[in-house]
Amino acid sequence: MVINGRVVPHVVPTTDDDKESAFAPPVSARGPGHRGVPAALPAPRTLVVGGVDQYLRIPFLRHLQAEGFLVAAAGPGQPEPFQRAGIPFMPFVFDRFLSPIADRHSIRQLSALVAAWHPDIVQSFDTKPNLLAPLAARNTEGVAVVRTINGLGWVYSSRGPGALALRPVQRALYRFAARYVNATVFQNHDDQSFFQRAGLMGLGIGRLIPGSGIDVEGFERRLKKCSSAERLRAELGLHGTEIVLTVTRLTRQKGVPALLKAAAHIHRVRPSVRFLLVGPRESEGYQAISRRQIDQHAPYVIATGPRDDIPALLRLADVFAFPTEYREGVPRVLLEAALAKCPIVTTAMPGCSDVIRDSETGYLVPPRSPDMLAARILDLLSNRARASTMAHGAATFVRTNFALSLTVARYAALYREILACRTIPASAAVSCTESRVAELCQGLEN
Numbered sequence: 001m002v003i004n005g006r007v008v009p010h011v012v013p014t015t016d017d018d019k020e021s022a023f024a025p026p027v028s029a030r031g032p033g034h035r036g037v038p039a040a041l042p043a044p045r046t047l048v049v050g051g052v053d054q055y056l057r058i059p060f061l062r063h064l065q066a067e068g069f070l071v072a073a074a075g076p077g078q079p080e081p082f083q084r085a086g087i088p089f090m091p092f093v094f095d096r097f098l099s100p101i102a103d104r105h106s107i108r109q110l111s112a113l114v115a116a117w118h119p120d121i122v123q124s125f126d127t128k129p130n131l132l133a134p135l136a137a138r139n140t141e142g143v144a145v146v147r148t149i150n151g152l153g154w155v156y157s158s159r160g161p162g163a164l165a166l167r168p169v170q171r172a173l174y175r176f177a178a179r180y181v182n183a184t185v186f187q188n189h190d191d192q193s194f195f196q197r198a199g200l201m202g203l204g205i206g207r208l209i210p211g212s213g214i215d216v217e218g219f220e221r222r223l224k225k226c227s228s229a230e231r232l233r234a235e236l237g238l239h240g241t242e243i244v245l246t247v248t249r250l251t252r253q254k255g256v257p258a259l260l261k262a263a264a265h266i267h268r269v270r271p272s273v274r275f276l277l278v279g280p281r282e283s284e285g286y287q288a289i290s291r292r293q294i295d296q297h298a299p300y301v302i303a304t305g306p307r308d309d310i311p312a313l314l315r316l317a318d319v320f321a322f323p324t325e326y327r328e329g330v331p332r333v334l335l336e337a338a339l340a341k342c343p344i345v346t347t348a349m350p351g352c353s354d355v356i357r358d359s360e361t362g363y364l365v366p367p368r369s370p371d372m373l374a375a376r377i378l379d380l381l382s383n384r385a386r387a388s389t390m391a392h393g394a395a396t397f398v399r400t401n402f403a404l405s406l407t408v409a410r411y412a413a414l415y416r417e418i419l420a421c422r423t424i425p426a427s428a429a430v431s432c433t434e435s436r437v438a439e440l441c442q443g444l445e446n
Contacts, residue, residue: 013297103300150329178202187329190350211330213407261370314340
């Protein structure tokens with residue numbers, strides 16, 4: 001359909017709340033005096049491009065609406081979750097792995113979506129969209145691009161020859177895409193330092209915004225609505241056991257081999273412990289852990305596949321183990337485990353160490369260290385008072401530093417800085433980096 005002369009995707013309202021308008025900000029965001037865009041100006045249009053987990057950003061999008069932005073999403077997956085939230089959704093398909101022919105097709109597809117909806121800002125998340133979105137938006141005048149580096153992914157996590165060979169290629173792609181990027185957001189300090197050292201920033205603004213944020217109130221409501229622990233134990237065959245929960249993709253980079261070795265050691269000294277592995281395996285290609293590897297540890301290791309009752313499982317678990325060897329942004333599941341007050345053991349990897357402070361809010365162990373992982377899990381199972389103290393500390397830390405409202409306010413402030421600089425003459429806008437934003441925008445007001 002056409003709105004104000006622009007082609008926009010059709011959205012089917014599904015509830016009374018959604019019928020107001022998918023393209024208008026919520027009532028709470030309107031009117032003079034709102035901290036967002038003044039009522040006299042059109043609300044900025046923001047297209048958020050992401051991967052298969054794009055639906056998890058619906059709360060982020062709704063909070064952006066409340067800040068006075070018109071939002072739409074593009075990515076793979078089904079449109080129904082976005083339709084239920086009253087958010088325009090545009091299907092956008094790309095190959096997660098290196099595929100030049102498929103990538104060219106994806107750039108053309110996304111370029112057409114950008115030209116049709118003509119957003120003021122294109123916001124990308126995930127490695128491949130961060131490379132494709134700047135190239136797709138470069139030919140549409142007046143579009144600013146913000147990319148969020150939520151981890152460095154497989155290329156900088158694996159020590160294999162394929163990953164090592166791809167590192168210079170990916171750095172070159174990041175540098176090329178940076179020519180068309182107005183701002184780069186980092187979720188952790190390690191990634192920001194890496195981009196600065198490697199010269200991958202370009203001329204755009206650099207900003208640290210920890211994590212993707214978590215809807216604290218929404219998650220705590222889900223915790224309260226969980227099914228009974230006894231019913232869940234019966235379903236999973238876990239009566240009379242202690243439970244160590246892991247929620248992740250079942251791959252080598254996610255540290256599952258180290259976890260299985262730790263589980264074998266713990267089983268010998270504490271046979272009542274059961275390890276519950278929740279997450280996809282079959283879809284993870286050659287990096288996936290084989291069914292045989294898991295079956296070797298039956299019955300004390302149980303792999304359930306993906307589940308949608310993670311809050312209930314976190315409430316049931318005695319320990320949450322996250323043994324990743326992957327260059328994460330800030331793992332969402334660590335934030336959820338912290339809010340559920342489930343004691344945490346994870347690896348001292350970028351992103352994980354931004355959430356957990358060793359021996360204060362949980363335990364950090366080196367990656368690929370099954371003996372240390374086992375020792376820390378056993379410590380939490382044996383010393384429940386210490387485990388509870390650290391878990392409560394983690395919950396407080398996450399509420400204070402990773403609340404979604406705080407995260408979105410930081411993104412909204414960044415978007416407004418970028419949009420303000422667009423009114424500066426082109427000769428000045430070239431040098432409109434973070435250090436000059438305030439000075440230039442103040443000059444406009446005067």
